[in-house]
Amino acid sequence: MNCDRKRLTRVRMIADYQFGKGIGKELFPEGATFQLSRTKRVRQVFHSGKRIATARAKDGFFTLSIEGASIIHRLLPGRKLRVVISAEAAPFVEKGKTAFIKHVVEIDPELRAGEEVLVTDEADRLLATGQLLLSPAEILALDSGAAVDVRVGIASKKEE
CATH class of the missing domain: 2.30.130.10 (PUA domain)
Structure with a gap:
């Protein structure tokens, strides 16, 4: 398993925990890219050139961009x-x-x-x-x- 695949799996798990089961795969689809910190931790997640979310340093949970919020808004009942x-x-x-x-x-x-x-x-x-x-x-x-x-x-x- 390559590094980006591991990162994608990890950010999806965090999103599932934070926003609800199944949200991670929709929020961070295949092809998502990452901006990393100096310590190689995921700081920001992008898809199609747009920022979807940023990982908070204090707890690793995500803050959302409007694009990310729109995805969750569409998915949650x-x-x-x-x-x-x-x-x-x-x-x-x-x-x-x-x-x-x-x-x-x-x-x-x-x-x-x-x-x-x-x-x-x-x-x-x-x-x-x-x-x-x-x-x-x-x-x-x-x-x-x-x-x-x-x-x-x-x-x-x-x-x-």
Whole structure:
């Protein structure tokens, strides 16, 4: 087994654990390429020249690009991995601005603080991807503060 094959198997296993069984193969298809750190660890995963995900140094889990988030959004049913925000906040979030608690309409109750999430509007249109800052219970109980640290919105495209 060559190195790239081992890396592909490994990143797929991590994605399956992080996002759900079977996601890894879809998120990182055959032909995925890797940018490595100095220590030869996978830092970024690309497919067709576009960044799909970046491995976080602290835990090895993935942060998603909009391309990666779009793949997961298409694959996951219902409200899984989603933070749904109100229509009034949607234009700001899709530009990459923070999603605040007061704008959260619905949230996947199985999420945990620190997880990578998809931010959508009430029609389930993908707006952004980012990191959940509090637990769903805290978000639903509180009236103010940040809910999702938005990494990139669909209208910001500040990545590549």
